Every structure is written in structure tokens, then in C-alpha cells.
Amino acid sequence: MKEICRGLAANFCESPSSYKLAVFNAAIIAVDIAASVALALLLIRVEPAFNGWLLAAALVVIGLLISVSASMIATRFFPAPFDKIQAAVSEAQRGNLGVRLDGGPLADDQIDQFTATVNQMLATLEQRAHEMRWLSRELMQVQDDERRRIARELHDEAGQSMTALLMRLKLLENSHSLEEVRKSAQELRDLTAHTLEEMGRIALELRPPALDEMGLDVGAGEERLHLFEFVGRFAVHFAEMDFAAEIRPVD
Structure with a gap:
């Protein structure tokens, strides 16, 4: 019994x-x-x-x-289970992914199974949202570190080279003989070529060739590519110039 x-x-x-x-x-x-x-x-x-x-x-x-x-x-x-489900879905649409369903005393096996499935989906969405927030923070940190690195390299390499160029130009102004002028011009040429080479290297790092090989497109990619091409062409043209040969004595 x-x-x-x-x-x-x-x-x-x-x-x-x-x-x-x-x-x-x-x-x-x-x-x-x-x-x-x-x-x-x-x-x-x-x-x-x-x-x-x-x-x-x-x-x-x-x-x-x-x-x-x-x-x-x-x-x-004791509202119907589907009323609770609808309310929970509305909360999830508003961004509250931490909401969970409870079938309540009027729930049966089918409703309990459906409730468990929805809760699992909400938990998965909440986990994905947490991972996306973490990835966004990591990406922002990487971008900030990259900006600092580029700024440091520009200061250390290009900044020092430009300072040296200004000093060489000052010496060139104070040169008294044609031989000194030619020597200073050659030094200016080498220093400028080195500066352009460093700028080209930094521009290349802004857009690695691997991105093009993989078919990836990043923001401002075309501008970075144009910068690299311009620096490269200018460096080649500058390296081919012969400043010493162009200097002539003044009559």
C-alpha cells in the first residue's frame, strides 16, 4: 500500500x-x-x-x-513557469546575464528540463561576456604598451638622430674649407640614411607583413603602409645622392 x-x-x-x-x-x-x-x-x-x-x-x-x-x-x-521564463529572458536582453530560472512548485519534468537548459545557456553567455571583457582589457593594455614602446623608440632613435643632424648642420655652417664641407655633407648623408632606416623599421612594425600574408585588415593599415613606402622610397633616393660630387667651389 x-x-x-x-x-x-x-x-x-x-x-x-x-x-x-x-x-x-x-x-x-x-x-x-x-x-x-x-x-x-x-x-x-x-x-x-x-x-x-x-x-x-x-x-x-x-x-x-x-x-x-x-x-x-x-x-x-505561484506564477506559471513560462511567465518566469519570459521575465528572465527579458532581464537577459537588458544585459543581466546573472539571472537564473526557477520552475517553482507548479513545474513538471518538461518545464524543469527546459529551465535547466535555459540556465545553462545563460551561464554560457555570462562566461562569454566575462571572457570578452577580459580580452578587451588585455587588448587595451597591449595597445597602450605598444604606444609606449613606439614613443620610446622614436625618442631614442629618431630623436637622437635628428639632434645629431642639427649639430652636424651647425658644424657645416662653421666650415671654412671645401674639404670640411664635403666631409660634413657625407656625415650628414650617412646620419640621415640611418635615421630614415630606423623610421622605416618602426613603420614596418606598425604593419607587419604577416598581416597581409594572412589577409588581415587592421585599422589605419593603409596609412601605415603609405608611410612605410614613402620612407623607403625617400631612403633609397637619399642613399643614391652624392653630396660630395654636388659641392662645387664658389667662384
Whole structure:
């Protein structure tokens, strides 16, 4: 007998929510009718002249009202699982991926399975969002480190080279012989070629050839490529010039 009762209880717990609500209402109505009939028979036995059946009918009506009220209260305080699912999905759409579903007391196996699936999807989305935020922070850090590195290289390489160029030009202004002028011009040529070579190297690092080989496109890539090509052409043209040969004595 206990096994039968346990089996019935298990089947009832696994039944759909609508079936549970119907059984709940039917139980209220059955108890109300049984109590009304018993009370009417008792009153008729005590006082035969008393119209107990009228009272029984009134009690049945009252029981029906109680049943309807109980159903409304149950629906109000124990909303349908799909209402909770819809509310959770709305929260997720607003960005609150930490929301989780709970089938509640009216849930059945199908709703519990669906709820578990939705919770797993929300957990996966939350994890992906966390990973994307982490990757964004890492990318910003890498970009900041790269900017600092390039600024340091420009200061160390190009800045020092340009300072040396200015000093050489100052010496060239103070040169008194043609031989000194030619020597300073050759030194200026070598120093300028070295500076352009360093600028070309930095420009190349801004757009590595591997990006083009893999077919990747990055922001401002065309501008960086034009800068590298311009520096390269200018360096080649500058290296081919012979400043010493161009210098002639002034008549």
C-alpha cells in the first residue's frame, strides 16, 4: 500500500502544472460538497423541519467561490513557469546575464528540463561576456604598451638622430674649407640614411607583413603602409645622392 501511495505521489509530482491545478480545485470542490451534504443530513436529523438542503446548496456555492479564489491566489503567488521564463529572458536582453530560472512548485519534468537548459545557456553567455571583457582589457593594455614602446623608440632613435643632424648642420655652417664641407655633407648623408632606416623599421612594425600574408585588415593599415613606402622610397633616393660630387667651389 505504501508503495502504491508513493507511486501515486511521484506521478502527481511529475504531472503537468495544469493537471495539478485541476486536481487541487477538484479536491476543494469534493470536500466542500461532502461537508455540505454531511452538515445538511445532520441538521435534518436534529431538526426535521429545518431545510438543510438549502443550506447545503449555499455551502456548495460558497465552496465554489473558495475554489475560484484559491485558484486566483495560487496563480498570483505561484506564477506559471513560462511567465518566469519570459521575465528572465527579458532581464537577459537588458544585459543581466546573472539571472537564473526557477520552475517553482507548479513545474513538471518538461518545464524543469527546459529551465535547466535555459540556465545553462545563460551561464554560457555570462562566461562569454566575462571572457570578452577580459580580452578587451588585455587588448587595451597591449595597445597602450605598444604606444609606449613606439614613443620610446622614436625618442631614442629618431630623436637622437635628428639632434645629431642639427649639430652636424651647425658644424657645416662653421666650415671654412671645401674639404670640411664635403666631409660634413657625407656625415650628414650617412646620419640621415640611418635615421630614415630606423623610421622605416618602426613603420614596418606598425604593419607587419604577416598581416597581409594572412589577409588581415587592421585599422589605419593603409596609412601605415603609405608611410612605410614613402620612407623607403625617400631612403633609397637619399642613399643614391652624392653630396660630395654636388659641392662645387664658389667662384
